[in-house]
Amino acid sequence: MTITARPPAPRTTPRRRRVIRFTPRDIAVIGLLLGIPVVLDVALIWGPTLASVALSFTSWNGVTDIKPVGLDNYHNIVSNYPPFWPAVRHNLVWLLFLGVVATPLGLFFAVLLDKQIRFSRFYQTAIYLPVVLSLAVIGFIAQLLYSRDYGAVNAALGRTDNPIDWIGDPSINLWSVLVLVGWRHVGYVMLLYLAGLKAVDPSLKEAAAIDGANEAQTFFRVVFPALRPVNILILVITVIEALRAFDVVYAINRGRNGLELLSVLITDNIVGEASRIGFGSAIAVILLLISLIFIVTYLLQVFREDRA
Amino acid sequence: MITPDHPTRRTILRGAGLGAAAFAVPALSAALAGCDKPDEGGSGGSGGGTVTFGSNYSDEVPKKAIAEVLAKSGQDVKINTVDHNTFQENITRYLQATPDDVFTWFAGYRMQFFAAQGFATDISDVWTEIGADFSDAMKAASTGEDGKQYFVPFYYYPxxxxxxxxxxxxxxxxxxxxxxxxxxxxxxxxxxxxxxxxxxxxxxxxxxxxxxxxxxxxxxxxxxxxxxxxxxxxxxxxxxxxxxxxxxxxxxxxxxxxxxxxxxxxxxxxxxxxxxxxxxxxxxxxxxxxxxxxxxxxxxxxxxxxxxxxxxxAPIDGFMVSAKAKNVDGAKKLVKYLASPEAQNLYAKGDPNNVATNKRADTSGYSALQKKAAELVGSAKHISQFLDRDTxxxxxxxxxxxxxxxxxxxxxxxxxxxxxxxxxxxxxxxx
Amino acid sequence: MTTTTQAPPVTVPTRQAGSRRRVRPARLVLHAFLICVAVGWLVPLLLAVYASLRPYAETAARGYFSLPHKLSFDYYVDAWQRGGQPRYFINTLLIAVPSVLLTLFFASFVAFLISRRRIRFGKFLLIAFTAGNLLPQQVLATPLYVMYSKIPLPWWMSWPSELLYDSYWGVIAIHVAFQTGFCVFVLTNYMDTVPQELVEASIVDGAGVWRQYWHVILPLVRPALGALGTLEFAWIYNDFFWAVILMSTGDKFPVTSALNNLRSVYFTDYNLLAAGSILVALPTLLVFFILQRQFISGLTLGSTKG
Structure with missing residues (x-):
């Protein structure tokens, strides 16, 4: 991982080698403004994360002495914790849904709304609104839409005699929730992509248009490749969101009865009265390992790019 | 800190902004410190009059009712209300770090668990004074695994x-x-x-x-x-x-x-x-x-x-004295007051959804449901606390x-x- | 960061494009589609607003999808008074505003060093910052709590605990730490789309690091900063978790906690809660409207053309 004195080659055109010479003032500025976030990150994020990894090999209720138990927690999680495997499955379904449906939809809206059209601001606002809602509103909206006996969806479908149990039926509630999740995620992706589209040099598009490309061609051949870093960003965010997914199911029924997710299991065990911190930390480590698969893929990507 | 080569109007404005920010910092710092300044005299922990009271009575009705009860305690009580859900989730951290002298909690295993961890002060001496006012079942629900009392029951709902x-x-x-x-x-x-x-x-x-x-x-x-x-x-x-x-x-x-x-x-x-x-x-x-x-x-x-x-x-809600209490005597005096028929009557007036635990509490103002509840619980041989409080x-x-x-x-x-x-x-x- | 008098002129070359009087059929289809989408997106929210205007007894008996008997703003008044919201709003702003500003400031500077100055170990830093965001924040709760409860602060910084625990400083610090990781990643990627030549030119001009960052790069990533600022504000503002874990004085809690005060232990008037949460959501919307012009269509960054 050590990045040895590689030439700081500009990405676009390799030109004469630039020698970075920082003045003492530059070094002071960098030391301060890089130092603070790095210290915070190490002390408040990585320190506790490593502590959690260590705790995952122990049994601890947050109060009495910490007792080392080796791999017991892991063994218990995979063999003696019924919600675990459903949670893993749900997280992967989540990832698939966000990656295949919600994220592309967000990109699509961003591209549509980046054009010079009337009411663009209104459309953007409508799609973005769900992002700002707090947990309490999300929980209420889920109840209001999906309640079996009093909800709007069953009423609108006219299913009052034989209502569908959108939240209570564990075979369908994951999909009910994913609709709400998509509803929020689309606005989020749209916003980030809109900002990315702003950086595309309009002359590129004009040139493509002069060459006779239609809008779709322009987007896929010119804009999309030019936004490669932003595309990667959106991809990574989708992965993060899918693996960390928590709040919507938690607001609905605390992530039970068919809505289990890894982060909910972690929370159930760590946060709350009389916790099983070692056990919860072990679930977190498993989640971290799953994340690592994606990090490594990303890393390879980054370094391949470097070498090129 | 910025010394631009040739200052423009913009950078001057920005500099002024930074200056203003520098002045704002101390004010902000004071705001960030918390709500009110410490009272120099009282904070020494000299066992003065003030008793701090950690409350999960966050809903409007109970919040007002408990405030009235505490106001008539004859003691200087400082209430720290946290919404009941947060209070519950946070209880372990709260009791370890900065608990109030008296805090609201539940009877049964939930109480015994924290008493066994050493987070509660033994209040058996209070019980020798108030014991006669409570049924055996109530006393049992207030007793820790070691046979000592750690809890004062306030009300229940069957x-x-x-x-x-x-x-x-x-x-x-x-x-x-x-x-x-x-x-x-x-x-x-x-x-x-x-x-x-x-x-x-x-x-x-x-x-x-x-x-x-x-x-x-x-x-x-x-x-x-x-x-x-x-x-x-x-x-x-x-x-x-x-x-x-x-x-x-x-x-x-x-x-x-x-x-x-x-x-x-x-x-x-x-x-x-x-x-x-x-x-x-x-x-x-x-x-x-x-x-x-x-x-x-x-x-x-x-x-x-x-x-x-x-x-x-019939889950019972009540009070405990934390192990870290700064004013133990005041805290014990306060829970003794809260166990009294007077305090419980006063509370029932403000929040009529529950039933008082004290045998001598006045039941004349009760609704039919409350009266029936008092009879039901009074004649019961055992009072269980509900699955999630008994385990x-x-x-x-x-x-x-x-x-x-x-x-x-x-x-x-x-x-x-x-x-x-x-x-x-x-x-x-x-x- | 929202100074409107930014020097490299943000040209508005095509503002009027939308008002061209050519109505093409394709445009009509597009508008019809977008209207459907926008309405679909707004319906759940409008239903929530509608419910908040009706008494609970009515929606409980007749369902949420029914005609109203009585509509009023009573719940809004009630929520404002009962939740004790003015004080909690201030608490939230005390946490959210410094957190968002510091996060964006630090993150953009680090991203600038990584992306444009290509410092040594930059990629490593980038990965370290990003990876910190992969875990749900709940994982950090216990170790962080233990750490915070052992760090003393003077009383004028943290009262009454005199610890980092139960102080805004601690909550702000963790927000900044957690969100900076994410923002570094986002901003690095945005900055990668900015032509390197611009920075190089300023280096040749002899500008210091600060000037390159503040005068060259920041204006170029304003759309990203605007978008990110909007999101960060919404997240930190709505966050409840850190305050719950790291605070214990009820009066210092953020506004999301005031919403919980509207729930009883058992019975909850959901329509009142809806009114309260809609009130609480207003500031985040306001921030969106203020920052929206940074990334709204119709504005193009003229300076990207060099």
Whole structure:
């Protein structure tokens, strides 16, 4: 991982080698403004994360002495914790849904709304609104839409005699929730992509248009490749969101009865009265390992790019 | 800090902005420190008059009621209200770091757990003074595993089978005394086009009441306590029997319980769509004032004759003195006051949804429901605290809630279910 | 960061494009589609607002999808008074405003060093910052709590605990730490799309690091900063978790906690809660409207053309 004195080659055109010479003032500025976030990150994020990894090999209720138990927690999680495997499955379904449906939809809206059209601001606002809602509103909206006996969806479908149990039926509630999740995620992706589209040099598009490309061609051949870093960003965010997914199911029924997710299991065990911190930390480590698969893929990507 | 080569209007403006920010920092710092400045005299911990009171009475009605009670305590009480949900989730951290002198909490295992961790001050001396005012069951619910008292009970709310008097009168239904009568009544209601038993278990805890009652009626209070303490096997035929009895009434219950909140289930009782509902006294809060007098209840029916109807599920809320209390004497004086009939009467005036724990409390202002509750609990041999208060919180929330929900989804597989519960119980209770 | 008098002129060359009077059929189809989408997106929210205007007894009896008998703003008044919201709003702003500003400031500077100055170990830093965001924040709760409860602060910084625990400093610090990781990643990627030549030119001009960052790069990533600022504000503002874990004095809690005060232990008037949460959501919307012009269509960054 050590990045040895590689030439700081500009990405676009390799030109004469630039020698970075920082003045003492530059070094002071960098030391301060890089130092603070790095210290915070190490002390408040990585320190506790490593502590959690260590705790995952122990049994601890947050109060009495910490007792080392080796791999017991892991063994218990995979063999003696019924919600675990459903949670893993749900997280992967989540990832698939966000990656295949919600994220592309967000990109699509961003591209549509980046054009010079009337009411663009209104459309953007409508799609973005769900992002700002707090947990309490999300929980209420889920109840209001999906309640079996009093909800709007069953009423609108006219299913009052034989209502569908959108939240209570564990075979369908994951999909009910994913609709709400998509509803929020689309606005989020749209916003980030809109900002990315702003950086595309309009002359590129004009040139493509002069060459006779239609809008779709322009987007896929010119804009999309030019936004490669932003595309990667959106991809990574989708992965993060899918693996960390928590709040919507938690607001609905605390992530039970068919809505289990890894982060909910972690929370159930760590946060709350009389916790099983070692056990919860072990679930977190498993989640971290799953994340690592994606990090490594990303890393390879980054370094391949470097070498090129 | 910025020295641009040739200052423009813009950079000057920005510099001014930074300057203003620099002045704002100390003001901000003061704001960030907290709400009010420390009182130099009182903070020394000299055992002055002030008692701090950590409260989870965050809803409007109880918040006002408790404030009035504390205002008349004759002591200087500083209340720190945290919403009840946060308070509960945070309790371990709160008690370890910066607890108030007195804090609100629950009786039973939930209290014993924290007392055993050394977070509570022994208040047995207070009990020698107030003991005569409380029933033995109340004292037992306030006693830690070591036989000392750590808790002062304030009020309770019993669980029972609720119904509408008008429905029972118009259809000529009789109050069922036994399990068979209960089932027969349910069958009759079904024939009359009612859904006999309301059930809403979206949040996971309401179904625990039914489990507890079947268990206590079938196996007795002592078995309930030791099952909850992790001392019995969940694969015991006695436990399986509880689930199979429950299966017998499931066809009479509202289907889709795991998607329904308790409030929606209660609403079906209000609307006379369902006939009966096993819940706590708070079910009345879903009733419009005009219908409140029509709400009544009967104790959960008898199953095994030797246990009759001798146990009541009646969660008790009260107070504890934290181990880190700075003003122990003041705290003890305050909990003693809160145990008094005067304080409890005053509270009942402000928040009439519960029943006072003190035997000498004035019951003349009670509603019919409250009077009945006081009788029910007063005559009960045992008071249980509800599944999630009688066992470890991690067991209740990470094992029992999912298990009961999966039972309601798939009632057939009792063997598989109890095996799973037992497996998880073992790892939790041995940790 | 929202100074409107930014030097490199943000040209508005095509502002009027939308008002061209050519109505093409394709445009009509597009508008019809977008209207459907916008309405679909707004319906759940409008239903929530509608419910908040009706008494609970009515929606409980008749369902949420029914005609109204009585509509009023009573719940809004009630929520404002009962939740004790003015004080909690201030608490939230005390946490959210410094957190968002510091996060964006630090993150953009680090991103600038990584992306444009290509410092040594830059990629390593980038990965370290990003990876910290992969875990749900709940994982950090216990170790962080233990750490915070052992760090003393003077009383004028943290009262009454005199610890980092139960102080805004601690909550702000963790927000900044957690969100900076994410923002570094986002901003690095945005900056990668900015032509390197611009920075190089300023280096040749002899500008110091600060000037390159503040005068060259920041204006170029304003759309990203605007979008990110909007999101960060919404997240930190709505966050409840850190306050719950790291605070214990009820009066210092953020506004999301005031919403919990609208729930009773058992019974909850959901329509009142809806009114309260809609009130609480207003500031985040306001921030969106203010920052929206940074990334709204119709504005193009003229300076990207060099």
């Amino acid at each position: 669980w029972a089978v609720f119904y509408r008097k008008s429905v029972f009168e118009s259809k000529g239904y009789q109050i069922p005394k036994t399990w068979d009568e209960y089932k027969a009544l349910a069958a009759k209601m079904k024939a009359d086009g009612l859904t006999p038993i309301a059930l809403g278990n979206k949040d996971g805890w309401p179904a625990m009441g039914t489990f507890d009652y079947i268990n206590m009626r079938l196996n007795g209070y002592d078995f309930h306590v030791s099952l909850m303490a992790g001392k019995e096997s969940w694969e015991d035929p006695k436990v399986k029997q509880v689930f199979s009895l429950w299966q017998e009434i499931l066809p009479y219950c509202q289907s889709g319980a795991n998607g329904r909140t308790w409030q929606e289930a209660a609403q079906s009782l209000v609307a006379k769509q369902t006939g009966m509902y096993v819940l706590g006294m708070f079910v009345g809060q879903q009733f419009p004032a005009s219908d409140a007098a029509d709400l009544d209840y009967f104790p959960f029916p008898q199953i095994a004759e030797e246990h009759g109807q001798d146990s009541v599920e 470890r919180p991690d067991f209740a929330s990470t094992v029992m809630i999912p298990s009961l929900q999966s039972f309601l989804n798939n009632p057939k597989d009792v063997d598989g279910l109890v095996k799973q519960i037992e497996g998880q119980k073992k790892t939790i209770f041995t940790s």
